[in-house]
Amino acid sequence: xxxxxxxxxxxxxxxxxxxxxxxxxxxxxxxxxxxxxxxxxxxxxxxxxxxxxxxxxxxxxxxxxxxxxxxxxxxxxxxxxxxxxxxxxxxxxxxxxxxxxxxxxxxxxxxxxxxxxxxxxxxxxxxxxxxxxxxxxxxxxxxxxxxxxxxxxxxxxxxxxxxxxxxxxxxxxxxxxxxxxxxxxxxxxxxxxxxxxxxxxxxxxxxxxxxxxxxxxxxxxxxxxxxxxxxxxxxxxxxxxxxxxxxxxxxxxxxxxxxxxxxxxxxxxxxxxxxxxxxxxxxxxxxxxxxxxxxxxxxxxxxxxxxxxxxxxxxxxxxxxxxxxxxxxxxxxxxxxxxxxxxxxxxxxxxxxxxxxxxxxxxxxxxxxxxxxxxxxxxxxxxxxxxxxxxxxxxxxxxxxxxxxxxxxxxxxxxxxxxxxxxxxxxxxxxxxxxxxxxxxxxxxxxxxxxxxxxxxxxxxxxxxxxxxxxxxxxxxxxxxxxxxxxxxxxxxxxxxxxxxxxxxxxxxxxxxxxxxxxxxxxxxxxxxxxxxxxxxxxxxxxxxxxxxxxxxxxxxxxxxxxxxxxxxxxxxxxxxxxxxxxxxxxxxxxxxxxxxxxxxxxxxxxxxxxxxxxxxxxxxxxxxxxxxxxxxxxxxxxxxxxxxxxxxxxxxxxxxxxxxxxxxxxxxxxxxxxxxxxxxxxxxxxxxxxxxxxxxxxxxxxxxxxxxxxxxxxxxxxxxxxxxxxxxxxxxxxxxxxxxxxxxxxxxxxxxxxxxxxxxxxxxxxxxxxxxxxxxxxxxxxxxxxxxxxxxxxxxxxxxxxxxxxxxxxxxxxxxxxxxxxxxxxxxxxxxxxxxxxxxxxxxxxxxxxxxxxxxxxxxxxxxxxxxxxxxxxxxxxxxxxxxxxxxxxxxxxxxxxxxxxxxxxxxxxxxxxxxxxxxxxxxxxxxxxxxxxx
Numbered sequence: 001x002x003x004x005x006x007x008x009x010x011x012x013x014x015x016x017x018x019x020x021x022x023x024x025x026x027x028x029x030x031x032x033x034x035x036x037x038x039x040x041x042x043x044x045x046x047x048x049x050x051x052x053x054x055x056x057x058x059x060x061x062x063x064x065x066x067x068x069x070x071x072x073x074x075x076x077x078x079x080x081x082x083x084x085x086x087x088x089x090x091x092x093x094x095x096x097x098x099x100x101x102x103x104x105x106x107x108x109x110x111x112x113x114x115x116x117x118x119x120x121x122x123x124x125x126x127x128x129x130x131x132x133x134x135x136x137x138x139x140x141x142x143x144x145x146x147x148x149x150x151x152x153x154x155x156x157x158x159x160x161x162x163x164x165x166x167x168x169x170x171x172x173x174x175x176x177x178x179x180x181x182x183x184x185x186x187x188x189x190x191x192x193x194x195x196x197x198x199x200x201x202x203x204x205x206x207x208x209x210x211x212x213x214x215x216x217x218x219x220x221x222x223x224x225x226x227x228x229x230x231x232x233x234x235x236x237x238x239x240x241x242x243x244x245x246x247x248x249x250x251x252x253x254x255x256x257x258x259x260x261x262x263x264x265x266x267x268x269x270x271x272x273x274x275x276x277x278x279x280x281x282x283x284x285x286x287x288x289x290x291x292x293x294x295x296x297x298x299x300x301x302x303x304x305x306x307x308x309x310x311x312x313x314x315x316x317x318x319x320x321x322x323x324x325x326x327x328x329x330x331x332x333x334x335x336x337x338x339x340x341x342x343x344x345x346x347x348x349x350x351x352x353x354x355x356x357x358x359x360x361x362x363x364x365x366x367x368x369x370x371x372x373x374x375x376x377x378x379x380x381x382x383x384x385x386x387x388x389x390x391x392x393x394x395x396x397x398x399x400x401x402x403x404x405x406x407x408x409x410x411x412x413x414x415x416x417x418x419x420x421x422x423x424x425x426x427x428x429x430x431x432x433x434x435x436x437x438x439x440x441x442x443x444x445x446x447x448x449x450x451x452x453x454x455x456x457x458x459x460x461x462x463x464x465x466x467x468x469x470x471x472x473x474x475x476x477x478x479x480x481x482x483x484x485x486x487x488x489x490x491x492x493x494x495x496x497x498x499x500x501x502x503x504x505x506x507x508x509x510x511x512x513x514x515x516x517x518x519x520x521x522x523x524x525x526x527x528x529x530x531x532x533x534x535x536x537x538x539x540x541x542x543x544x545x546x547x548x549x550x551x552x553x554x555x556x557x558x559x560x561x562x563x564x565x566x567x568x569x570x571x572x573x574x575x576x577x578x579x580x581x582x583x584x585x586x587x588x589x590x591x592x593x594x595x596x597x598x599x600x601x602x603x604x605x606x607x608x609x610x611x612x613x614x615x616x617x618x619x620x621x622x623x624x625x626x627x628x629x630x631x632x633x634x635x636x637x638x639x640x641x642x643x644x645x646x647x648x649x650x651x652x653x654x655x656x657x658x659x660x661x662x663x664x665x666x667x668x669x670x671x672x673x674x675x676x677x678x679x680x681x682x683x684x685x686x687x688x689x690x691x692x693x694x695x696x697x698x699x700x701x702x703x704x705x706x707x708x709x710x711x712x713x714x715x716x717x718x719x720x721x722x723x724x725x726x727x728x729x730x731x732x733x734x735x736x737x738x739x740x741x742x743x744x745x746x747x748x749x750x751x752x753x754x755x756x757x758x759x760x761x762x763x764x765x766x767x768x769x770x771x772x773x774x775x776x777x778x779x780x781x782x783x784x785x786x787x788x789x790x791x792x793x794x795x796x797x798x799x800x801x802x803x804x805x806x807x808x809x810x811x812x813x814x815x816x817x818x819x820x821x822x823x824x825x826x827x828x829x830x831x832x833x834x835x836x837x838x839x840x841x842x843x844x845x846x847x848x849x850x851x852x853x854x855x856x857x858x859x860x861x862x863x864x865x866x867x868x869x870x871x872x873x874x875x876x877x878x879x880x881x882x883x884x885x886x887x888x889x890x891x892x893x894x895x896x897x898x899x900x901x902x903x904x905x906x907x908x909x910x911x912x913x914x915x916x917x918x919x920x921x922x923x924x925x926x927x928x929x930x931x932x933x934x935x936x
Contacts, residue, residue, distance in 0.1 A: 115826025158602025176223030614672030
């Protein structure tokens with residue numbers, strides 16, 4: 001796709017100013033009293049409700065028609081009944097939104113081609129902490145069953161605090177006084193996966209249970225809402241993973257001089273593989289409480305509470321197979337197809353059997369208190385206090401076994417068949433299920449080069465920990481006006497303090513010490529640890545031995561030795577952000593000529609004081625890391641304007657323009673660095689060739705900046721249908737280049753030098769390799785969406801309906817002048833969402849498909865680090881049928897049957913832009929749920 005238009009920042013902001021000037025010149029208009037809202041006026045947003053129920057869709061069309069800004073909304077069909085099993089899945093059906101699957105679940109959201117780091121998540125209008133390593137919220141933490149809806153702001157107004165560069169996602173809980181009636185509801189679902197369990201000690205069935213209570217007391221002046229949700233959700237995954245693809249060199253040993261390998265020269269060949277059977281079980285308990293008090297129409301106060309306890313267990317078993325890059329030798333029976341060696345036989349294969357176990361324990365708590373008062377003179381004031389806190393601890397436990405340590409024990413002769421674009425199948429000559437042949441050991445000798453001395457690396461034990469805390473206060477005032485086109489003014493102050501830290505501990509699993517100390521290189525697997533066999537049909541191998549690694553650790557089989565690699569210590573960091581924000585916003589109700597116009601215009605001023613502490617590690621003295629810190633202060637001005645022009649005949653034209661920002665990733669703001677000294681440059685005065693240099697984070701990073709404009713044209717057909725076409729453009733600047741370099745003054749470390757060296761030192765300034773603000777570019781696109789009920793086309797189709805959206809997105813971002821454009825994380829050029837539904841007399845059915853084109857996704861790398869990899873296009877199909885009893889003895893009861901990922905769509909990544917070079921190929925099976933709900 002190539003959309004050729006290039007507006008500039010001056011034109012964008014000038015256009016916004018011109019639009020406001022036209023309104024001021026247009027004369028007075030009728031003032032309009034705004035509806036009460038939380039963060040942004042509810043009557044000034046475009047809301048698209050995704051429910052699948054006819055009445056809800058009609059309400060969403062009415063809201064969309066009456067709004068003035070561009071917003072997408074997911075709302076519950078009823079208490080405790082969002083349309084999907086997770087919030088992320090519901091959001092991914094909205095125009096311009098996409099989800100990335102993790103272990104078969106939609107977890108992170110991209111908006112208009114910008115990834116999760118460019119979005120901000122709020123809860124009832126308040127910014128929230130995250131259990132992730134950075135800012136992106138993991139939606140698994142928020143149960144869909146206990147939320148009343150989600151609003152996605154694509155274009156912000158000045159009153160939206162915590163706005164994201166791409167979008168702001170506001171999770172909303174029920175307001176009991178607005179709901180206005182007593183409700184007790186309960187939901188229960190039974191869950192199973194078509195894959196069954198892939199590991200003998202895993203679960204293959206689960207449950208989802210939730211209950212909600214809403215009531216009003218004291219003549220409807222006190223409102224209470226309480227929701228509780230608990231899930232135990234298993235998933236299964238057949239995972240193929242390739243190390244990568246090597247270029248075969250027929251002139252290298254051991255192939256040099258053998259003409260049989262001439263045809264293989266220059267061809268690509270799989271370098272190694274790491275396939276797994278993976279079984280996950282997610283347990284989460286979530287609680288939401290709301291207490292409202294409104295004794296008069298003038299005074300209102302509300303207390304919001306949220307708590308989530310999240311536990312996940314992940315069992316992974318497979319054989320890591322070192323091939324071309326692991327000392328195995330390719331036979332002469334190979335076959336080359338289109339430049340890839342697609343089949344052959346490897347000898348001298350020393351497989352590493354993996355019995356891995358990962359766990360995650362995360363807790364998230366949030367509290368918010370809001371009080372507002374309306375005066376008789378037209379003024380209203382509000383105060384909002386909030387606090388949120390998250391804590392997460394992971395255990396990443398790798399346990400290795402094989403036929404013996406490196407150079408000892410039987411090797412395998414493996415045939416292989418690689419399917420370009422798919423995985424690789426193997427044919428083995430060894431029995432990996434024979435306990436007499438398999439021992440705990442380091443089959444590849446990975447621990448031989450460990451810092452501090454060689455050891456037997458029989459596994460690895462990584463325990464990263466995250467803690468995130470956010471405190472905020474907001475004070476605001478608003479007044480209704482009659483100043484010509486200006487019908488209201490609002491201004492506010494918001495102050496917040498966020499502190500997030502990550503602590504990493506990584507250790508080798510050994511047998512009592514280092515090799516030089518005489519520690520053994522292998523041990524037998526205790527019979528008490530054995531739990532059976534695991535089939536590896538995914539890669540063509542009959543099976544492997546399964547054992548419990550926690551038994552080995554708890555019973556003294558393993559000894560932990562800390563990894564002294566400097567990179568481990570530099571992954572520890574703490575970041576503090578103090579943000580002071582003020583804004584003013586004017587409501588607009590006017591005409592331009594004979595065309596009615598409504599909207600708002602305003603500006604935010606945001607001042608940030610950011611600071612990070614960490615460690616500076618000298619590779620020559622790893623045992624004595626030094627404390628280091630740094631930071632920066634900066635201020636940005638963020639104007640915005642949103643206008644809706646009523647062109648008559650139920651046709652609306654919406655225009656929005658705004659400057660927004662997204663703060664840099666937390667791990668890129670870290671002060672931690674690993675530095676080196678080069679005696680050859682001791683006297684150099686050139687910072688580019690300095691005695692000191694380092695690599696790590698950059699606490700002086702500035703935010704990403706976007707200047708954006710949105711235009712939407714909408715045609716309505718009563719309450720039952722609409723068609724919308726929208727276009728947007730964002731000019732990006734300050735884009736962070738993760739592999740850049742910047743200068744740093746190392747004066748604090750001159751004490752490491754002798755007095756003579758200090759006198760000879762040419763400069764204390766040196767290069768730091770790491771993230772820095774670079775250039776930028778643009779992202780632009782078009783969106784089409786429609787909602788049609790069947791009776792618009794033909795009366796007999798009145799019970800049928802269609803919701804459809806499609807978006808095309810294009811971007812060009814350059815980190816530095818003269819460099820090629822980069823692939824932006826999360827950007828799919830094409831996204832299509834389709835839902836057909838039927839509803840009649842309590843019976844309902846829907847089938848939905850969401851398609852997204854290929855994109856650059858964030859996946860897990862070595863030692864739980866996050867890396868980017870190209871994710872292939874995917875199309876996920878879901879369906880649901882249900883029945884609600886609306887009268888009689890079962891009134892209030894509803895039944896449902898749901899199937900997700902019906903076609904078992906694979907998750908696939910590949911390298912170097914070549915879809916044939918598959919890195920990940922994962923299949924999750926179809927998830928089935930059957931459930932019932934009852935509302936009293």
